[in-house]
Amino acid sequence: MRRQRKEAFYLAGDPAENLFLLEEGLVRVVELLPDGRQLTLRHVLPGDYFGEEALEGGRHRYTAEALTEAKAQALEPRRFSHEEIREVAKNLARQMRRVQAYEAHLQLGELRARIARYLLFLSHTPAREEDLRGVYVLASHEEIADATASTRESVSKILSDLRRDGLIETAYRRVYLLNPQALALEAEGELEAA
Template structure:
């Protein structure tokens, strides 16, 4: 869903605040003083499971408004990490107009629908299928791109894929090796080329 940018009255900052890849914007338990709008880049919200593993709760894409705990006066419920260099815009609640509150509602609603869809993708099917879905999803984000020959790629580690598919890193590494041997993927350091995109879409159930 395309969102119109918040007006200058929403926040006193004139330019987005830069966040470097790998940086944490906030941690679970931090006080929540404002909302944020992602101007560029890709973030992910992470929660620690009772087993001590990080689980990706959702990806935050350009245009998304997040930090919704501030609407309820609650502490942050998860950690937000930058997967790429990013730019965010703080949105201070006291400056929101009625129309801007409606934009916040629509953004959060669209993200809820996306999270529900992603949740089904994580739980449905064998891990090999889930990996294919997740890589195709990331290929359309700021972590993805295309080589000169047109093949898509994703800048991702095995650990990131494991956290995004609800699996262990060891299981993901094993299956990525098998998918490489089958000609579906070409892994390199922090970069995975989707060498057979159409076959991956078939595997993922997206065709």
């Protein structure tokens, strides 16, 4: 099944009938907070499984939304062989390591460092693109805020500062990485995409 950017594969509360294997694109798993904001819990990369609630039945606790055009295969867990279950478990364990690194990302450093880390992370995912102006990542201010436990206003200020300092340039839902080395220094360490 294909989804366009911002389309959901499933919503929180939907029946969890299928496990999904992402074939193309970038997906984020988000939680809707009581104040209406979304908190990005993890990013799903090509080759990753998501919708793991289907392994235990019930309903999806979170929403899975495409950040880029994405394609995923819906799988029925009850039809899995023992080898397929082992492969899913290994994949989910690898994702858990990324989630733990992501948690550290949210807790370490000032917002400027968190934003720099997130932009560098995106540059190693399907959100990375390139045109005549250079390498950029597809991300709105709101999505960056969701991923860095911040607000859109704070992100806009930091992006303006990074732009003024010559590290990035911005366009509609695009952040050009003009100086990745300087951005890495700002990031105080990278968030792993693999």
